[in-house]
Each structure stands twice: as structure tokens, then as C-alpha cells.
Amino acid sequence: MVSLARTAMPGERLRQIDDFLATAWADLVKFDERLRGVTVDVRFDRGVAHLSGEAADHDDLRLVRRLIGQLDGVLAVWPRVRVAGRDPVVLDLGCGPAKQWPDNIGFDLRVAPGVDGIADLSGSLPVADDSVDVIFTVHILEHLIDFLPLVDECHRVLRPGGSLHVMSPWWGHVNAVADPTHVRLLDVQTFKGICQRPPGTPRWYPLHAGCDGASIFADLVPLGPDEPGPVDSHLARFFD
Numbered sequence: 001m002v003s004l005a006r007t008a009m010p011g012e013r014l015r016q017i018d019d020f021l022a023t024a025w026a027d028l029v030k031f032d033e034r035l036r037g038v039t040v041d042v043r044f045d046r047g048v049a050h051l052s053g054e055a056a057d058h059d060d061l062r063l064v065r066r067l068i069g070q071l072d073g074v075l076a077v078w079p080r081v082r083v084a085g086r087d088p089v090v091l092d093l094g095c096g097p098a099k100q101w102p103d104n105i106g107f108d109l110r111v112a113p114g115v116d117g118i119a120d121l122s123g124s125l126p127v128a129d130d131s132v133d134v135i136f137t138v139h140i141l142e143h144l145i146d147f148l149p150l151v152d153e154c155h156r157v158l159r160p161g162g163s164l165h166v167m168s169p170w171w172g173h174v175n176a177v178a179d180p181t182h183v184r185l186l187d188v189q190t191f192k193g194i195c196q197r198p199p200g201t202p203r204w205y206p207l208h209a210g211c212d213g214a215s216i217f218a219d220l221v222p223l224g225p226d227e228p229g230p231v232d233s234h235l236a237r238f239f240d
Contacts, residue, residue: 008173008214011046017073018044024071025049032067040064040081047075047212054082058161065163065207069219075210076217078165079134088133091157093150094121094140104136121150127157138167142182151194155202155222163207166191166218173214187211191218192239195230205230209238 009017021044029035038060041053049068055061061081069077080088080101092099095106097113107119107126119126122144135154141147154164169176171185188209195204205227207219223229 009212014046014212017047021047021049021071021073025068028067034063035067038064040079042068044074047073047210048217049074049077051077051079051081054085057084062161069208074208075212076165076167077208077219078136079163089131090134090136091125091127091132092136092138093119093125093154094137094143100136100138122146123149125150125153125157129156130159132157133159133162135162135164136167137164139169141166142168142176142184142186145183147184148194151204152202155204158222160222160224162222164204164218164220164222166220167215170211170214170216175214186216188216188218189239190216191220192235194218194220195235203227203229206235206238 025042038055039053040051040055040061042064043050043052051064055064061079061083065077065079068074078100080090082088090101090104092104092106094108095104095114096108099106099114105117106115107117107121108115109118109120111118117126121140135158137150137154141150144150151164158164168186169182171187176182176185188211191206191209195206197203203223204220205223207221209216209218211217
């Protein structure tokens with residue numbers, strides 16, 4: 001249950017949580033037979049699990065992503081992993097000069113160091129269908145009056161099993177209203193609505209969603225029209 005009393009976690013506590021998560025993951029790798037031979041590297045930074053390295057196939061990556069997401073204290077799982085020898089195609093939308101990883105393909109409305117292409121994120125993305133593995137929208141959705149068209153565009157360009165990663169200010173924190181260019185307030189519950197839109201609209205499966213008292217996070221996977229949606233017990237992990 002989201003509470004107005006929630007406050008942002010201090011940096012020292014986040015560092016301690018990272019230490020706990022690193023130990024918990026090391027224990028899983030050591031004792032879980034399903035992870036034998038998996039070579040994905042995991043680094044925790046303020047509750048976000050950054051995945052790199054290689055996976056033999058998409059099943060290995062999905063397993064790692066799911067197991068990490070089940071650890072208490074993980075806010076998001078952000079992968080940049082080679083699968084079966086292929087580098088992922090990663091879009092960084094609205095990146096400005098601050099891509100999440102240097103090799104990402106950066107789109108923004110204005111020219112800046114690191115921007116690879118100009119795109120109006122309130123319109124269509126200049127990207128082919130089913131051609132992208134990972135998309136970052138970090139501090140972007142709160143700047144769009146209607147962000148659902150962009151979410152739908154992300155659904156269109158992601159490959160099956162790809163992932164959309166959202167980070168935005170939490171509506172109850174001063175950062176959400178301190179920037180006059182913010183035009184939308186977001187909460188973890190916003191993504192419940194996105195994952196429960198009516199038939200005929202792009203459908204999403206929430207891998208993970210969380211809030212650290214300052215920012216909200218969501219990791220979403222596109223669903224095909226015939227794929228089953230999340231069961232209520234899965235939604236109950238993240239949403240009211």
C-alpha cells in the first residue's frame with residue numbers, strides 16, 4: 001500500500017541493501033542447480049540489478065532475471081546481456097548526454113553528446129517492428145502529457161521477450177513537482193493500469209515494479225495477443 005509517509009531511502013541504507021543483495025545472489029548462484037554454468041554477471045547499484053555478460057539462450061536470461069527480481073529489496077532489473085553470441089539492441093529514449101550504457105542507441109528531441117538520432121517521443125519512433133531487445137525510459141514519461149502512445153510504440157518495436165524499463169519521480173516526493181517541465185505524476189499503481197488495459201490495446205507483463213520513496217521503477221515485457229496475462233498472485237506482489 002502506497003503511503004504518504006514514505007520517504008526516500010538514504011544513500012547509506014541503499015548501499016547496505018546492495019551488499020545484502022550481492023550476498024543473497026552469490027548464495028543463489030552457489031546452491032541453485034538451475035544456475036550451474038550461467039555466466040551472467042550481476043551488479044547492484046541502489047537497489048537496481050545491472051546484468052551483463054553472456055547467456056547461452058533466452059531461457060537462461062529469463063531465469064536469471066526472474067530469480068533476481070524475487071529478491072527482497074530489488075527495485076529493478078536492467079539487463080545488457082549477449083544472448084547466444086548476439087549483442088542486444090538497446091534504445092535509450094530521451095537520453096540527452098546521459099545514456100545508461102555508452103553503446104545504447106540514444107534518441108532525443110535535441111542534439112546532444114551521445115544522441116544518435118532525433119525523435120519526438122510523443123510521436124512514432126523511427127525504429128522497425130520487433131527489432132529491439134531493451135528500451136530505457138529514464139525520467140521521460142513525466143514530461144509527456146500523454147505517455148501511452150510512447151508505451152505503445154515501445155511495445156511495437158520490442159522483440160518477444162524484450163523489456164521496457166521505466167524510472168520516474170514518485171508522485172509523493174518533492175522531485176515530482178520541483179521541475180516545472182514535469183506534466184504528469186506517476187506511481188507504481190500507474191503500471192497496474194498499463195498492464196490491465198482493455199482488449200485490443202498493447203498488453204504488458206510486469207516483471208517487476210518498485211519504489212524507493214523518491215523514484216518509481218517498472219520492468220515490463222510485451223505480450224502477444226494470444227499470450228496469457230499475469231495472474232492475480234503475481235500482480236499482488238507489486239500492486240494494490
